[in-house]
Amino acid sequence: MKSELFKNELKTITSDDIRDFAKVVLDDAPDYFFKVAASSTGKYHPAYALGDGGLMRHTKAVLRIYNYIIGLEQYQNQFDERWIDLGRVACLAHDIQKSGTAEIYEEKAKDGKKVFTVFNHPLLAAEYIRNYKxxxxxxxxxxxxxxxxxxxxxxxxxxxRESIxxxxxxxxxxxxxxxxxxxASRKDIDISFKDDTDAYDLPDIETYKCPYKKHKDELLVDVAKTDPEYLEWLSENVNMREPMKTFVNELLKNKTN
Known part of the structure; x- marks a missing residue:
């Protein structure tokens, strides 16, 4: 079930029926929601929200921040728990149509075209929710x-570019x-997912190729052997996307052990 990828986030929803609804919303989500980056251009989100699974990590971050905000003293006893839980579902569903409906996405992607964020995705996502009335x-x-x-x-x-x-x-x-x-979309606010094994599925490090110009398309594990200084430079100077960030850190860690 797709909702299993959000099992930690779902645990924060206290009302059983609202949690069950959130699971349905996630299980019915387009497959791309769990795979694409949060920003189709890479301009508008931090590194953790880019690359494979970036939109899913962004969604997790939104709910995490929402829970921090709603837990502040100033909000205590101001709202009932169901109201708060409805907000949690909104966080999980806010970008659930970010690249359009599943049909729109598949039609655009079938020819290998890059699918960009759809401007009216908030309206599509709202309609997605209303379809469960x-x-x-x-x-x-x-x-x-x-x-x-x-x-x-x-x-x-x-x-x-839009009249909407x-x-x-x-x-x-x-x-x-x-x-x-x-x-959650600020480029200078980083959020760690190192303890969230379901935040994204990493590809195999042994077959992962370097995407950067100097060693483009070389196996990253080979670059670690032939040019370890380059990985150190990347770690210190480049705001890398996932999974590159995780792999570089892992290879540098193994080097020092």
Whole structure:
């Protein structure tokens, strides 16, 4: 089940029925949601959210930050637990259509074309949530989730290339989900996933090829043998994407042991 990749995040949802709904939302998500980077251009998210599984790690980070915010003293006893749990589902679902519906993505990708972020993805994700009306939660609760999802872009709600104007956050829940997403997308805020073995599936280090110009397409394990100083330079000077970051650190660690 796809939702197993979010088992630690799902544990933070306290209401059984809302947690079960969150599992359905994730299990029905497009396959690409668990594989693509959070930023199709690499410009707008930190290194941990790029590369294979980057969108999934970004989503985990959004919920992690949301839980930190909602746990602040200033919010204690202000909201009931179901309201907080609905926000957690919104965090998990906010980018669930980031490259469009599964059909749109597959149609674009079948010819090997790069699929970019769809500007109206918040609206598509909100509609994705509304499609469950009458099935799991009360309609008003689904609408609370959908509203937070549709407005998660905040002030970045227009595009020079689109006539669509996205809604801005209105409720307190909308605003907290937006802030959590905003902080998770800042390039200078790093989040560790070293203890989250389900954050992404790493390819085999033995067959992984260096993507950078100097040793492009050489096996990374061979570069570690022939030019270890280059790996040291990468570690100190380059904001690497995953899985390159993890592999370089692992190879340098083995070198010192």
């Amino acid at each position: 009458g099935l799991y939660l009360e309609d008003d609760e689904l609408e609370i989730i959908a509203d937070a999802v549709s407005s998660h872009m905040g002030q970045w709600n227009t595009s020079d 104007v996205l809604p801005k956050p209105k409720s307190q829940l909308d605003k907290i989900v937006h802030v959590a997403d905003y902080l």
